[in-house]
Amino acid sequence: MIARVAVVGSGYMGGGIAQVVAMSGRDVVLADVSAEIAEANRARLVREAEEFERRGLFPHGAAQVVGSRVSAASSIEEAVAEVDLIEEAVPEILELKHDTLRRIGAAARREALIGSNTSTISIGVLAEAVPEPGRFLGIHFSNPATFIPGVEVIPHAATRSDAVAEIVGLLEDCGKSAVPIADVTGFVLNRLQYALFGEAARLVEEGVASAEAVDRIARTTFGFRLPFFGPFAIADIAGLDVYDFCYRSLSEAYPERFSEPEVLRERVQSGALGVKAGRGFLSTPPERIDELTAYRDRAYAAMSALLAELGPAPVDY
Template structure:
């Protein structure tokens, strides 16, 4: 098996960032998680620790939790990333201006040989690369939620991404015992474009009274062998996240990705899925 990168920086310690940090730390990397303040930093470390404890309980951790946690550091500035960082994964919210600002700052901090990656699920990797002086060292590494349990990393290649950058990303993906798909940068890549199309149509079916959410999900789970239905998955991803991706695809690919009225209404009501306790299902 290929070796995981020795030193990894993860910018953003939310659910996705913490999962990415946990996965690299468990594979042997030293990981620095960057968060914005004391409270966010403490919450990020708690997410990593909780995830490691769950992995240990399921027999999926090769070392004691406390040993892995020793490889995780928390910082409150991109400027605190170790200068010998091999890989930086940006995992902040889907805001292009925020991402480009953070990536440019991270590039100035790490060495010229470091690879920078965005965990974006829909934004243009080509556009994000415009903020960088070394776009050849940049690509998309789209992790899936929950990161430790998910098998897939989608590698998104922009026109300027160098072949050796892709090769390094593929080796790191395999070092995490995950599988890769390599796609050309395009709106929604492969996974989000197809996943959102299915999810939006399922929401329209609920809106039109075709069937209840559970029935629609069961149809896809039992009839097509999906591990879970599109509406339960929407609850897990977050209705606000799904709406933001749909808005981007609507703007770039047209009417077929127009967000349904029901999705907008639920987001406006704060019914965002599992994280708020209510979405298409009740999670309380």
């Protein structure tokens, strides 16, 4: 059981992870390049928790929990010596991560699990610096870790299956949505995120739309659906035959950027057209269409109301 956690790297991401773990009822030890920085960041986390509590973003008593559960160590070695899990959250520099992981591996208990919050570096590459790499895996929180629910859990080829199960259980205790995936550069989150950004940037470069217009379209059209439906659910609802046609149009106009995925073509050819056919990427049957439509309408109306309540984001173009 994971009862005590160390976070190595106490900045914005590491600090948010520490808050999340502490509020699940576990003790957290922070470490950084110096004892002074670790202690300063611990104090910052308590102040942040007080502010979040005041604004209603944290439950009553959360700041007291963070203050009592989170401590600062004088060194990495001290922080990791007696814990069950160490989460590395230092800057995205391979040499720095390797050096940090070597220090962690040398000082931690043999049975302690070790995770990395890397956002793009292959876990297998990072594992080269970890003694007994079967206990090592990626645990990738999103920014801000305090509030974003999804966490990528990324085993490499040698990661023990029980290590994955323990981390998934911990994250669920922390109120997070843990999603195990395969180890590839960029994982899922950033491959999707950077693919979207790349096409958005090209639209601006080509003079099709301004950055403001692209952002507004993304937020108010397909992006409006994403809190409720992922890309495969959206495609199944629209109809995979529609996607097939649109890909052919796009590939004719932009052959260097768009080619129809083989998994889409195969489904269309087999008649697996999505919800209307009862099978596609998902298996939602046609008889649930009315239920699905009713949920969609409630969700989108609630999102519209929330956005009206919050008002526009303080972003200047």
